[in-house]
Amino acid sequence: MGQKVNPKSVRLGFINEPDSRWFARHENFGLFVEEDYRIRCHIKESLKQAAVAKIVIDRVAGKVKVRIHSARPGVIIGRHGADIDRLTSELRDIVKDKEVVVDIEEIKNPATNSQLIAENIAFQLEKRVAFRRAIKRSIDQAINAGAKGIKVAVAGRLGGAEIAREQSYKWGSVPLQTFRADIDFGFTEAHTRYGQIGVKVWVHKGDALLERLKEDARAKQEEEQQAAPRPEARPEARSEAPAAEAAGRPKTPPKPKKG
Secondary structure: OOOOOOOOHHHEOOOEOOOEEOOOOHHHHHHHHHHHHHHHHHHHHHOHHHOEEEEEEEEEOOEEEEEEEEOOHHHHHOHHHHHHHHHHHHHHHHHOOOEEEEEEEEOOOHHHOHHHHHHHHHHHHHOOOOHHHHHHHHHHHHHHOOOOEEEEEEEEOHHHOOOOEEEEEEEEOOOOOOOOEEEEEEEEEEEEOOEEEEEEEEEEEEEHHHHHHHHHHHHHHHHHHHHOOOOOOOOOOOOHHHHHHHHOOOOOOOOOOOO
């Protein structure tokens, strides 16, 4: 039997970090988990058009920091910041008597984000687009955006068929058992007229350790360049005439022009 595990959770502590970063004692643990769940559900429900891929929650000294990773941060902020202020007040009602800070982080390359790819495919399935066309279009966009590999699996009554089935499409390499490989996983469901269709996406973004070593080497090189002493500016060459006057020597007469 195949032993399947979430690619994100199995890499915690290696190259991934948890989405909820806090510590709580036994009496508060269940309350904090429920609050995190309600915060994520509320943000996903109220910001459907904002392309929200991930929500990271930090709790420090009675303060709740919510970091929203979105491909369209302008939709969250709104005109003159009105929408983000309204969202902050709504989240404050959920956590009760705690300060809430909402930060927005823009996703630079949404074509390689697995959660956004899955939600895009599900949206097209709800609009009755052929599932093969929607999947192949998303795979082509991920390839052009620089993904090392991608795998998409859909399951349910595909195309309105009477019998549910599963279809998967794959391009490139997706090494699920290699912990140093940066595998991004996303899942969502499409609510169609003939039932639910599950969509799973795996995206291989490359070797995380090699990328980290490259970043460290680049940062070290920048530090060395900043710490290196700058060369002193050379003094400008002075004209001989003022020096001759200071020494009391007569000036050399200018040469007569010919002609």
